[in-house]
Each structure stands twice: as C-alpha cells, then as structure tokens.
Amino acid sequence: MTETSVPAPGQSISEQIAAYAAEFDASHIPREAQARARELMLDATGIALASHGYPFSERAMAAIASLNAGGQSAVIGSATRLDIRNAALMNGILIHGLDYDDTHARGVIHATSSIFPTVMSLAADLNRSVQDMVSAYVLGVEVATRLGSVVKGGFHQVGFHPTGLIGAFGCTVAAGWLLGLNEQQLVDAQGLVLSMGAGSMEFLEDGAWNKRMHPGWAAVSGITAATLGKHGYKGTRLAYEGRFGLYRSHLGEHAACDLALATQGLSKEWEVTQISVKPMPACHFTHAAVDAAIRIHRQGVRPQDIERIEVLIPQEVIKTVCEPQDSKRKPANSYEAQFSIPYLVGTALVHGRLTLDDIDPPALFDPAVLALAQRIDYRADPDSAFPKYYDGEVIVQLRDGTTIREREPVNRGASDRPLSRDDICIKFRDNAHRQVSPERAEVIESLFIGSDAGMSARALAESLGQTETVSA
Structure with a gap:
C-alpha cells in the first residue's frame, strides 16, 4: 500500500479512534455542529417518510417483520415495532432508499443513513436523552467521514459502496459510545466489524435494490460489533492498516491512501458541518x-x-x-x-x-x-x-x-455552497407531506429544530413512529 503518511508509531488507527471515542466529551461539540446534525437528521426523516410510498419499503418491511424477534424500537412513519437491529435496518432502508440523502464529498459516503438509524434505535432502547443521541451521531459521522476520506474515492473504482462498508465502522464507534465501551472494547469492536462491513456496486448493472439496504446493514453490523466488544469478545487490533485490514483487502497492494486522514483533525475540525444535503433525488x-x-x-x-x-x-x-x-x-x-x-x-x-x-x-x-x-x-x-x-x-x-x-464548478448543496436551514425545512416538508399531514410534519420538524428541553430519545423515536397519514 502506498501511504503519504501513517499513524503514530506503535499505535494503530483503531487505537487512536478508540482513545478519542472513549474520552469523547459531548459538551465540546460546537453549537454549529450540533445544529447541523439536527438539520441532517430532519432531512433524513423526511426522506424516510416519503419512502413509504414505494414498493421497496413495503417489501423490506414484510421481510424484516417476518424475521423480527420482538422489541419496541420505532420505525419512522410506521406503527410496526421491531427489535433494535431490525428497526435500524429498516430505518436505514427508508432513509437511503430514494437516494435523496446527504453526502460527505471527500469521504464519498452517505453517513447519516447508517449512523442516524443506529443511534436512534440504541439511544431509545437505553432511554438516553436526545442530546446523547445527537452527540453519538456526531461522533459516528466524524469517524466514518474520515475513514472514507483516506481512499479519495477509491472504493467506487473497485466496486465497493463506502456507505455500507465504511458506514459500519462509524456505526460501531457511535454505538460503542452509547454503550459506554472503554478503549480496549472499542478497539475490539472496530476489529470485529471489519468482518461485517459490506456493500457491492453490482446493483448498477441492473438497477437492483441491494444498495438501499447497505446503510441499514452497516447499522446492524455496528450495533452487533459494539455489543460483542462490550462483552469482551476479542477483535483484531489492525482493522484498517493491517496486512488483511480494510484498505489492503478492499483496494489491493497498490491503492493510494493517506492513512493520516483517518484521524486528522479529530476534536478540532468537525466534518459534520461539511456534509452536503441533496437538492435533487439522484446520485x-x-x-x-x-x-x-x-x-x-x-x-x-x-x-x-x-x-x-x-x-x-x-x-x-x-x-x-x-x-x-x-x-x-x-x-x-x-x-x-x-x-x-x-x-x-x-x-x-x-x-x-x-x-x-x-x-x-x-x-x-x-x-x-x-x-x-x-x-x-x-x-x-x-x-x-x-x-x-x-x-x-x-x-x-x-x-x-x-x-x-x-x-x-461547485455542486449545489456542497459544503462551500450549502443549502440553508430554510431550504432543508422546505425539502423536509415536501417529502413528509407525501406520507403525513402538514400538521404532523410541523410537529416532527419542531423535534429536531426546536428545543428538545431534555426530551428522551425514546420519546422522539416514538413520535417519529406515529402513523397519522395524508388524507385521501
């Protein structure tokens, strides 16, 4: 592998990320980053609501419900309740299914569509606050976008979809923080999810629905890996830079990577503010x-x-x-x-x-x-x-x-040409109104943009799972 720079001697990338996550202090997240996180989750919720009008969501729900083992985790826009992982899978499908969800340009990754379902299901199950859910989301985004940036778009060239592949690592760290993992457990969890992350681009050949499930599967993988790590199940230490680690196994020996980007600027630069909201429903x-x-x-x-x-x-x-x-x-x-x-x-x-x-x-x-x-x-x-x-x-x-x-020269919605909060709210309403009444959409919007006043993630999730629909 060709690297322009490498991690600190004796410390693996997963160890650096684990140290950052274990000491992650939510109070240090800038107000701008927190506000942007809420806007991105609102955008994702609107897309999820709109997705209910399409066959892929109906068929996914039927399949996932048939596998469900019980549970009370909410699905956006649905009365159905699922176990934690199945709810995360379904919400990921709903958010990503219309290919209308946000993108981190340098990482070439749809981070929200995997990390938001992860933290929503897990924070609700743990009865954590909405603020904790937002903080875990920001942490997951900061990790996933950097890990994607390392390869400079290289995953697409060899047929891997980074949203599913890299998203699993961001979901793991976000889930691990909510679950209270220590440094070693976080290292183990990242090593374990190396064997779970996936996402083939073969769907491009025939328009198959594979890609729609990639973010939800990343969420399932992240929750699973973090839980295994919490219980002491051992994972590899060199998840990223190892001989058969993420980058070599997926890109080959001669892929150009800048491994320093995997941890560069953590706690100083906030990639969540660099995520682009899509103004159009297409790649x-x-x-x-x-x-x-x-x-x-x-x-x-x-x-x-x-x-x-x-x-x-x-x-x-x-x-x-x-x-x-x-x-x-x-x-x-x-x-x-x-x-x-x-x-x-x-x-x-x-x-x-x-x-x-x-x-x-x-x-x-x-x-x-x-x-x-x-x-x-x-x-x-x-x-x-x-x-x-x-x-x-x-x-x-x-x-x-x-x-x-x-x-x-600069695509609309890019970090240097961002959509405003008003633009994002208009997009949310346009999408949400396909499934719920304007009054219901206004309530949902206030959950993300207004003050949550200590609201629990469980209460927010339950509200998103209400099913008041548009009148015929």
Missing part, C-alpha cells in the same frame, strides 16, 4: 450536470433545437453514472434512472427540473427524454475538483450550429 455525482442542463433549458433551448450533447464529468464517477452507456441511455427502472447521466440530463433539458416524480413511471418512458438521451455523450472533465466538489459541465450543439455551455 450526487450527477447534480452539477443536471443543474447546468436546467440553466440551458431556461435559456429557451428545446429538444427539437438540439443536435447533440456532451457532458463533462469527473473521471472517478464515470463507471457509476455513465457506464454501460446503452443501459444508461434507457434506464429500466427508477434506480437505474437515478444513476444515469443521459436520462437525468435529458430530463433537465426537456422539463427544466428534476423531482421524485421525474424518476418514476410513467416519466421513465417519456419519448422526448429518451430520444434526447440517445444524443448525450460524455468524457472525463480535465478541470474537475473531485472529490472536493462533484462538478460538471453540459455542452449543447444546436442544429443551427450554435454551441451553448453551462458549467457548475
């Missing part, structure tokens, strides 16, 4: 190109005017959103559409928007969009700043010979 890698296409539409360009389109996209994301080209130009289902530059850019050029309705039937069979998608090509963007930004450019050649170019 974050596509957003810049979609926004560029929307601007071209607003200039009065219409499909009949267009000869061809070229999209410039970061080299590192081409395998995810541009290939194989034939299936990307005609996605067979909603999930394929969410990872398709031709379909999404085509939709933006035709309709000047991208909403949840634009990735579902009958929109998937819109002849104008599909015809335009056939004229969309791509190439690697030589000026990309990936992974700091998920940038993109759209170049449209008109039939009269005119060329129109629009570039989005």
Whole structure:
C-alpha cells in the first residue's frame, strides 16, 4: 500500500479512534455542529417518510417483520415495532432508499443513513436523552467521514459502496459510545466489524435494490460489533492498516491512501458541518450536470433545437453514472434512472427540473427524454475538483450550429455552497407531506429544530413512529 503518511508509531488507527471515542466529551461539540446534525437528521426523516410510498419499503418491511424477534424500537412513519437491529435496518432502508440523502464529498459516503438509524434505535432502547443521541451521531459521522476520506474515492473504482462498508465502522464507534465501551472494547469492536462491513456496486448493472439496504446493514453490523466488544469478545487490533485490514483487502497492494486522514483533525475540525444535503433525488455525482442542463433549458433551448450533447464529468464517477452507456441511455427502472447521466440530463433539458416524480413511471418512458438521451455523450472533465466538489459541465450543439455551455464548478448543496436551514425545512416538508399531514410534519420538524428541553430519545423515536397519514 502506498501511504503519504501513517499513524503514530506503535499505535494503530483503531487505537487512536478508540482513545478519542472513549474520552469523547459531548459538551465540546460546537453549537454549529450540533445544529447541523439536527438539520441532517430532519432531512433524513423526511426522506424516510416519503419512502413509504414505494414498493421497496413495503417489501423490506414484510421481510424484516417476518424475521423480527420482538422489541419496541420505532420505525419512522410506521406503527410496526421491531427489535433494535431490525428497526435500524429498516430505518436505514427508508432513509437511503430514494437516494435523496446527504453526502460527505471527500469521504464519498452517505453517513447519516447508517449512523442516524443506529443511534436512534440504541439511544431509545437505553432511554438516553436526545442530546446523547445527537452527540453519538456526531461522533459516528466524524469517524466514518474520515475513514472514507483516506481512499479519495477509491472504493467506487473497485466496486465497493463506502456507505455500507465504511458506514459500519462509524456505526460501531457511535454505538460503542452509547454503550459506554472503554478503549480496549472499542478497539475490539472496530476489529470485529471489519468482518461485517459490506456493500457491492453490482446493483448498477441492473438497477437492483441491494444498495438501499447497505446503510441499514452497516447499522446492524455496528450495533452487533459494539455489543460483542462490550462483552469482551476479542477483535483484531489492525482493522484498517493491517496486512488483511480494510484498505489492503478492499483496494489491493497498490491503492493510494493517506492513512493520516483517518484521524486528522479529530476534536478540532468537525466534518459534520461539511456534509452536503441533496437538492435533487439522484446520485450526487450527477447534480452539477443536471443543474447546468436546467440553466440551458431556461435559456429557451428545446429538444427539437438540439443536435447533440456532451457532458463533462469527473473521471472517478464515470463507471457509476455513465457506464454501460446503452443501459444508461434507457434506464429500466427508477434506480437505474437515478444513476444515469443521459436520462437525468435529458430530463433537465426537456422539463427544466428534476423531482421524485421525474424518476418514476410513467416519466421513465417519456419519448422526448429518451430520444434526447440517445444524443448525450460524455468524457472525463480535465478541470474537475473531485472529490472536493462533484462538478460538471453540459455542452449543447444546436442544429443551427450554435454551441451553448453551462458549467457548475461547485455542486449545489456542497459544503462551500450549502443549502440553508430554510431550504432543508422546505425539502423536509415536501417529502413528509407525501406520507403525513402538514400538521404532523410541523410537529416532527419542531423535534429536531426546536428545543428538545431534555426530551428522551425514546420519546422522539416514538413520535417519529406515529402513523397519522395524508388524507385521501
């Protein structure tokens, strides 16, 4: 493995993280980081509510309920109660299922979709406060985003989804803190979850539902590993940098990693404030190109005017959103559409928007969009700043010979171009109103944005599990 820097001699990465987590003082979390954490959890809750209207959530709930062994853990937007791990699995599926959840750009990871279900289920079961739940969430995010940043987008290149793979480690540390693990137990827990974290990108080939369960499975793994660690079950010490540790086993001997990033800035820099909230329900890698296409539409360009389109996209994301080209130009289902530059850019050029309705039937069979998608090509963007930004450019050649170019150097919602609290609340309401009444949505919003006044995590979870639905 090639490293630009390594951990302190004699101390493994998991030992450094364990020492940090064991002494983690929630009172030291800056107010800005705490506020951002609550906004991110609110955003996730709205997406979870919206997901109830889709077949994947119904089928997941039926399967998980059939495996359930009893328990009183809440599922967002459902009267069903499950055991701790099954509730975390289901909530992870609901939050990530529409691919509308937040992203940490440098780590290329959807941290909230695994860590929030973990801390919600566990903090409620332990009857901890909402503040403890928020603190555990922040701790998990700080760990997971750094571990993802080490590889600089490398996991995607070899077919691993870091949200499931790396998310399991963040969930383990967050769960371990709530469970009161000491340093050695936290080291053991990280070593144990090395054998549990997973997430294959093969779903890209056929639009399968695998990816939707990755964050929830990371939550299950984290709760399991932390509990084993608490009871003295021994885990490997070199979970990350070992000969068969995380990075070598998943990336091979010649992967370029900066191992120092795994712990850099802990307690000094707060990565939770760097997480991007998605303004559109599609793979974050596509957003810049979609926004560029929307601007071209607003200039009065219409499909009949267009000869061809070229999209410039970061080299590192081409395998995810541009290939194989034939299936990307005609996605067979909603999930394929969410990872398709031709379909999404085509939709933006035709309709000047991208909403949840634009990735579902009958929109998937819109002849104008599909015809335009056939004229969309791509190439690697030589000026990309990936992974700091998920940038993109759209170049449209008109039939009269005119060329129109629009570039989005910093994707909307990025840490340097964040959505405001008002933007996040509007997005939450739009999503929540698909499942619950405006009055119920207002109550939920107040749980995260208002003062919780010492509210317990159990009371919050129970409130999220209420089922007042939109009137027919």
